Amino acid sequence: MSNSPKHGRGVYAAQAIPKGARVIEYVGKRVPAKDSDAIAEKQMQRAGKSGTGHVYLFTLNKRYDIDGNVPWNKARLINHSCDPNCEVRIIHGHIWVIAKRAILPDEELTYDYGFNMDSWQDHVCRCGTRKCMGYIVSASRRGALARVLKKSHVTKQNRA
Numbered sequence: 452m453s454n455s456p457k458h459g460r461g462v463y464a465a466q467a468i469p470k471g472a473r474v475i476e477y478v479g480k481r482v483p484a485k486d487s488d489a490i491a492e493k494q495m496q497r498a499g500k501s502g503t504g505h506v507y508l509f510t511l512n513k514r515y516d517i518d519g520n521v522p523w524n525k526a527r528l529i530n531h532s533c534d535p536n537c538e539v540r541i542i543h544g545h546i547w548v549i550a551k552r553a554i555l556p557d558e559e560l561t562y563d564y565g566f567n568m569d570s571w572q573d574h575v576c577r578c579g580t581r582k583c584m585g586y587i588v589s590a591s592r593r594g595a596l597a598r599v600l601k602k603s604h605v606t607k608q609n610r611a
């Protein structure tokens with residue numbers, strides 16, 4: 452692990468990783484799903500202040516979420532990318548970061564944080580990929596964000 456030019460610290464591949472491999476497990480505290488809105492709200496507030504998109508909650512199942520904001524969860528340091536090389540999948544009750552494609556040694560690991568459109572302005576993205584929209588939203592909401600950005604005449608150029 453070392454400093455990333457993107458958001459915070461990033462996580463880098465120590466060796467080549469084949470496509471489809473389980474890279475790292477996203478671990479944390481199991482919290483009842485009913486409590487996670489309040490936890491997310493707190494994390495959002497902190498994220499807004501620091502300008503980074505750090506909400507660490509993952510839906511595990513109907514009853515439980517995982518709060519990954521714990522020091523032993525190295526996967527929490529993985530940055531979002533609008534064109535990520537990893538994805539997150541739940542396999543037998545565990546949250547895994549999986550390689551979407553072959554990854555080279557020293558390549559930074561990234562995945563789509565999958566944020567919705569709530570307070571998207573607070574979550575600036577600096578992933579630097581060609582697909583980057585300047586804000587962190589899930590792949591499925593990129594269209595909606597594009598429409599909002601168009602309306603507000605905010606372009607990549609004048610944000611920079």
Ligand SMILES: [Zn+2]
Nearest residue numbers: 533576578583
């Ligand atoms: Zn981006």
